[in-house]
Amino acid sequence: xxxxAFPARTTTAEVELGTVLQPKFGPDGxxxxxxxxxxxxxxxxxxxxxxxxxxxxxxxxRATYWSRSRNKLWVKGEESGNVQVVKEILTDCDQxxxxxxxxxxxxxxxxxxxxxxxxxxRKVAGAADADDPASLKLEFAAKRLFDPATVYKKK
Amino acid sequence: xxxxAFPARTTTAEVELGTVLQPKFGPDGxxxxxxxxxxxxxxxxxxxxxxxxxxxxxxxxRATYWSRSRNKLWVKGEESGNVQVVKEILTDCDQxxxxxxxxxxxxxxxxxxxxxxxxxxRKVAGAADADDPASLKLEFAAKRLFDPATVYKKK
Numbered sequence: 001x002x003x004x005a006f007p008a009r010t011t012t013a014e015v016e017l018g019t020v021l022q023p024k025f026g027p028d029g030x031x032x033x034x035x036x037x038x039x040x041x042x043x044x045x046x047x048x049x050x051x052x053x054x055x056x057x058x059x060x061x062r063a064t065y066w067s068r069s070r071n072k073l074w075v076k077g078e079e080s081g082n083v084q085v086v087k088e089i090l091t092d093c094d095q096x097x098x099x100x101x102x103x104x105x106x107x108x109x110x111x112x113x114x115x116x117x118x119x120x121x122r123k124v125a126g127a128a129d130a131d132d133p134a135s136l137k138l139e140f141a142a143k144r145l146f147d148p149a150t151v152y153k154k155k
Numbered sequence: 156x157x158x159x160a161f162p163a164r165t166t167t168a169e170v171e172l173g174t175v176l177q178p179k180f181g182p183d184g185x186x187x188x189x190x191x192x193x194x195x196x197x198x199x200x201x202x203x204x205x206x207x208x209x210x211x212x213x214x215x216x217r218a219t220y221w222s223r224s225r226n227k228l229w230v231k232g233e234e235s236g237n238v239q240v241v242k243e244i245l246t247d248c249d250q251x252x253x254x255x256x257x258x259x260x261x262x263x264x265x266x267x268x269x270x271x272x273x274x275x276x277r278k279v280a281g282a283a284d285a286d287d288p289a290s291l292k293l294e295f296a297a298k299r300l301f302d303p304a305t306v307y308k309k310k
Contacts, residue, residue: 004288005288005289006288006289007288016269017269018293019277019292019293019294019295020291020292020293021279021288021291021292021293032187032201034189034198034201036196036198041191041195041196041197042196043189043198043254045247046187046189046247046252051288054288055288058285058288058291059285059286088278088279089278089279090275090276090277090278090279090296091275091277091278091279091293092200092201092267092274092275093267093269093271093276097201097275099275112247112248114171114172116248119247119248119252120245120246120247120252120254121245121248122174122245122246123244123245123246124176124213124243124244124245124246130214131214133159133160133161133162133206133209133210133213134160134161134162136175136176136213137174137175137176138173138174138175138176138246139174140174141243141245
């Protein structure tokens with residue numbers, strides 16, 4: 001598939017306050033994407049898209065990323081069943097970030113390969129000495145929805 | 156100021172399921188940061204941190220980024236007054252993204268230099284032909300809180 005043609009970037013005023021989608025892909029061809037639960041607002045994950053991923057997301061309304069580790073198009077849930085149905089697609093002021101609001105369905109309802117609804121399942125604990133970064137601890141802020149070993153097939 | 160020492164990355168298991176904060180800074184020394192309203196869940200902005208920004212955020216509980224355009228530490232609101240008081244700091248499964256939950260105070264309550272509460276003030280309109288990326292239009296999904304010309308001083 002050839003790379004989909006998004007409009008070329010024009011002026012700062014048009015990029016920031018205009019109504020034409022003209023996303024900025026980096027030198028590596030990628031744009032960062034934040035994915036949020038459309039109902040609760042919970043941030044589920046962060047990934048990257050290339051032009052093909054973004055076009056595929058727009059066309060199919062299924063969140064589609066670019067896997068940097070596997071170097072391929074990554075239709076979320078194609079393996080685990082935890083697809084993300086896209087409800088809204090936003091971009092930021094300078095159009096160099098994408099924000100997806102999704103309904104995350106599928107058996108587990110988990111975005112994270114570790115079996116959590118959100119990849120952000122740990123937070124910095126409050127009691128540590130903030131002056132010493134090496135002393136900071138994480139605590140789990142979510143419960144695991146499934147055991148990854150039972151969902152992802154061994155390869 | 157010397158760069159703060161965060162722990163070195165250890166094993167995948169410890170990074171993903173452990174309780175030591177060992178953030179991954181990229182080759183450019185930066186880690187992506189998503190900032191979300193602690194109360195409403197609205198995604199306010201996306202920026203980058205270096206080790207000094209993250210340590211400053213942890214120590215002061217004021218969201219502090221690294222400005223790539225100005226190549227300097229960026230304490231959010233130092234110019235506009237729209238500071239972000241950090242309520243929670245989370246990281247994702249592979250600890251290469253930071254998520255801040257903040258209370259955004261200050262006169263305007265706007266995260267965006269264009270005068271909107273969130274930088275994500277536009278969404279892709281539904282009626283366009285999704286098969287043709289060049290036809291996609293953005294529509295404004297938020298109202299402007301202030302006119303930037305009255306807040307930022309000319310330099």
